[in-house]
Amino acid sequence: MKKIIKLCEYILFILFLGMILFTKEKLTTLLIIPILPLIYLFIKKVKIKRYGLFIFVLALLIRLFTIFILKVEITDDFKTMYDASTNLIKGNLDFMNGFYFKTYPYQLGLVLYQAILLKIINNVIILKIMNSIITSLIVLFIYLISKKIYKEEYARMISLGYILYLYPIYLNSVLTNQHIQTLIIMLVIYLVITKKETKKLFIVLALLLGIANFFRNESIVIILGLVLYSLIFSTKKNYKTKLINIIILLFVYFLFTNLTTFLLNISPLFKNTNEETTIDKNVKVWKFYCGLNTEHNGIYNNDDAKRYFNTRNEEKLLLDRIKKDKFKFPILFIKKEVILWTQTNYDLRINNNFNKEFYNLLLKFNQAILNLTLLLFVIGLFPIKKETKKEIIFIKLLIGLYFGVYLFIEISPRYAYILHILIFIILASSIKNIEFIKDNINKKISKS
Numbered sequence: 001m002k003k004i005i006k007l008c009e010y011i012l013f014i015l016f017l018g019m020i021l022f023t024k025e026k027l028t029t030l031l032i033i034p035i036l037p038l039i040y041l042f043i044k045k046v047k048i049k050r051y052g053l054f055i056f057v058l059a060l061l062i063r064l065f066t067i068f069i070l071k072v073e074i075t076d077d078f079k080t081m082y083d084a085s086t087n088l089i090k091g092n093l094d095f096m097n098g099f100y101f102k103t104y105p106y107q108l109g110l111v112l113y114q115a116i117l118l119k120i121i122n123n124v125i126i127l128k129i130m131n132s133i134i135t136s137l138i139v140l141f142i143y144l145i146s147k148k149i150y151k152e153e154y155a156r157m158i159s160l161g162y163i164l165y166l167y168p169i170y171l172n173s174v175l176t177n178q179h180i181q182t183l184i185i186m187l188v189i190y191l192v193i194t195k196k197e198t199k200k201l202f203i204v205l206a207l208l209l210g211i212a213n214f215f216r217n218e219s220i221v222i223i224l225g226l227v228l229y230s231l232i233f234s235t236k237k238n239y240k241t242k243l244i245n246i247i248i249l250l251f252v253y254f255l256f257t258n259l260t261t262f263l264l265n266i267s268p269l270f271k272n273t274n275e276e277t278t279i280d281k282n283v284k285v286w287k288f289y290c291g292l293n294t295e296h297n298g299i300y301n302n303d304d305a306k307r308y309f310n311t312r313n314e315e316k317l318l319l320d321r322i323k324k325d326k327f328k329f330p331i332l333f334i335k336k337e338v339i340l341w342t343q344t345n346y347d348l349r350i351n352n353n354f355n356k357e358f359y360n361l362l363l364k365f366n367q368a369i370l371n372l373t374l375l376l377f378v379i380g381l382f383p384i385k386k387e388t389k390k391e392i393i394f395i396k397l398l399i400g401l402y403f404g405v406y407l408f409i410e411i412s413p414r415y416a417y418i419l420h421i422l423i424f425i426i427l428a429s430s431i432k433n434i435e436f437i438k439d440n441i442n443k444k445i446s447k448s
Contacts (some may be wrong), residue, residue, distance in 0.1 A: 015403065019376060025368055028371075029368045029375070032365065055160065059135070060137040067238035085118055109216075113180070137186075149391045155428070158425070166369070167344040178417050189394070205250050226249060227246050289304060289308055291409040298338070340413065340419070344366055374423070378430075380431075395426050
């Protein structure tokens, strides 16, 4: 098993090493490298006792400042869901008969959540403030998880570095359904690496992931990660316990999601809707059909939407695309992963009347931070002789699973939100690898 783990680590290293060759604004990355020693000096010189509280408050202040300064228009799906939330608090359920919620009724999780907040204060700013609080808690969890895997000093550097990354700050003004789901996943990861494996823990994990799935149907990736993680570290002594825990995880998760689905289906929301519209209506193979579009690089496009949602045989449509374009898929896969992992400015839209040069500089700075992060991540991915910690393997496993899943389904740079968080969490591996290489070089020099 150890050899298989090492092989997988090498494969992950090779994949991301190749990917950073396609990053944009490569030379700009050199300009922000001096930020690293500044962060290091700050952590070394400034002694902060309650660092967790400090990093949360700092993240929150920055986020609150930007939601009032940045002019980010609510567009696309988010506009549809926001409008639905405002109609819901007025008692108007006409939106349930529209194309969007007939097609994607599982998006109602965010609609209900926003409606509750808007019922308290009927202003979009309350949603952005809550986003800021939630994403500040995510920064806190980046610190807490990194602290558990590495040491205090490294965790402080990683969490402070993430605060400088502009794209997550921008997303606070975008009413995306990713924030709550990501926070719950961070909590799940924290529990997995800090708590002893028990039946009670797996019940809690299943319930948390069930709630996360209510906002964005992505929890199955984490479920698969937990199953594989348990199997990888099972032994002759504990395999029965591990197997029972896996069964509990799956049973409680699917029981919870089916129960919430049933309750929503019999709720007033669906009272006057078409019989075909239910919360569990699956758009079947849409994500795959769109994700395997070689013309649009697996990104949502109107051509695919018109073609797909006007046919009665979605499976045949997908099979036809696979037969027609299967030899183009290797290039498509490379393009998709490059867009997903290495680009953020692709779907970043700010309506402030910034000076054009300043705006372009802002975008370059944002891209440069991501480039440097990916470079450090690749350095940390290189498997040194020393055995990798279980916790790091878990994070790498999740990254590998996300990498594999997005080969086939629809992508957007925004979907990399949680992926970049996972990368930040294990950035300290790069510091440890650099120290390991440095020590080995020093030993060879001293011997010679």
